[in-house]
Amino acid sequence: MQPKYKRVLLKLSGEALAGDQKFGLNEKVISMVVDQLVKVHEMGVEIALVIGGGNFWRGRQGTNMDRATADQMGMLATVINSLAMMDAIEQRGVPTRVQTALNMISVAEPYVLRKALHHFEKGRIVIMACGTGNPYCSTDTAAAQRACEIRADVLLMAKNVDGIYDSDPALNPDAKKYEKLTFSDVVNKGLKAMDATAATMCMENDIPVLAFALGEKDSILRAVCGEKLGTLISNE
Numbered sequence: 627m628q629p630k631y632k633r634v635l636l637k638l639s640g641e642a643l644a645g646d647q648k649f650g651l652n653e654k655v656i657s658m659v660v661d662q663l664v665k666v667h668e669m670g671v672e673i674a675l676v677i678g679g680g681n682f683w684r685g686r687q688g689t690n691m692d693r694a695t696a697d698q699m700g701m702l703a704t705v706i707n708s709l710a711m712m713d714a715i716e717q718r719g720v721p722t723r724v725q726t727a728l729n730m731i732s733v734a735e736p737y738v739l740r741k742a743l744h745h746f747e748k749g750r751i752v753i754m755a756c757g758t759g760n761p762y763c764s765t766d767t768a769a770a771q772r773a774c775e776i777r778a779d780v781l782l783m784a785k786n787v788d789g790i791y792d793s794d795p796a797l798n799p800d801a802k803k804y805e806k807l808t809f810s811d812v813v814n815k816g817l818k819a820m821d822a823t824a825a826t827m828c829m830e831n832d833i834p835v836l837a838f839a840l841g842e843k844d845s846i847l848r849a850v851c852g853e854k855l856g857t858l859i860s861n862e
Contacts, residue, residue, distance in 0.1 A: 630852030631779035633672040633746065636663075637769035638784050640707055642840045644681035651681065651710050655840075659784075660714045662846040663751065667720050671850055672746040674776055675753040676769040677711060679703025697761035701728055704765065708755040709733065721750040727759030727768075739775050746776075763823070770824035774831040781833055782849050783820065784840035789857035790819040807859045819857070834860040 638659070645652030667673060682703035686696040705726060712722045723745050724734040735741065737754060745752045757768035766783075773781040787795060788803070792815075795801040804811075809829035813822050819837050828835055838845050838856025848855055 627669075627847065627851045629666070629669045629671045629850050631671060631850055633674075633776065633778050634666075634780055634782055634850055635674040635676065635769060635773040635776065635778040636782045636784060636846065637766065638675065638677045638707075638840070639765075639786070640678035640680035640682065640684075640703065642784060642786060643677070643707055643710075649681055651707070656711065656714050659840070659846065660711070660718055662844060663715060664718045664720055665847055666850050667749075667751060669850070673751045674742070674772060674778065675708070675711065675751065676757075676765060676772055677704055677707040677753065677755070678765040679707060682706060694761035697757075697763075698728075701756040701759070704755045704757060705730065705734065708753045712753055715751055721748070722753060723750055724753045724755055727754070727756035742776060764821050766820045766824040767827070770820075770827040770833075773833050774827055778833060781828060781835045782846065783835060783837045784846065785819075785837055786839065786841070788839035788842060788855070790817055790837050790859075792817075804857050805854075807857060809859055809861060812859060819859070825859070828859070829861060832861055834858060 643651055643655055645655040679700045683699050708724045712724050715722045725737040726734045727737045729736055742752045754772050757763055757765050758771055790804050791801040793801045809825045812825045836849055836856050836858050838849055
């Protein structure tokens with residue numbers, strides 16, 4: 627297998643890392659992800675990761691908590707996931723750095739674009755935590771922003787479903803899966819594959835997005851190598 631892309635940003639949901647247990651970290655899922663990341667890294671592909679925090683904290687979780695406070699708690703949850711992923715990758719011998727949009731220098735580096743690019747040059751994987759560092763912004767938006775900043779060739783969005791559908795396939799057995807979409811389609815049709823801010827950012831910077839199922843065999847590896855899977859979102 628040969629990689630199609632030189633530099634990728636992979637967005638993982640926190641829920642995906644929890645696996646069937648729905649909360650916390652599932653070692654089998656993490657091991658499966660890391661196995662693929664190591665193979666991609668060995669191909670010479672530069673890898674950035676953005677990980678959500680929904681396996682520990684999601685939104686206000688039904689409370690009347692202040693939105694900004696709840697979002698800040700979510701940012702901290704992404705750090706837990708990022709440190710866990712860093713440890714798992716480094717146990718496989720691949721140097722990894724966690725950078726955070728919120729300042730917490732005792733556990734990770736501050737996010738600095740030029741430093742992230744330097745890590746790529748040194749053959750390191752970079753995990754970008756804390757979203758954008760601002761409330762009212764999803765980790766989808768953070769992934770899109772970081773992908774634009776590092777000039778990634780593609781934004782890979784690993785999800786719990788095998789692509790984007792016209793309705794929820796868990797509720798509608800007749801839901802139609804899209805193989806290709808434009809960013810305008812995502813925004814105009816109100817599809818929930820990624821938020822409108824993230825879609826607009828990728829559209830304006832011409833960064834394609836591939837949404838696919840994390841649980842499919844070797845899905846990350848296959849996505850990096852350009853195999854047809856999931857749903858491709860682009861300007862074309």
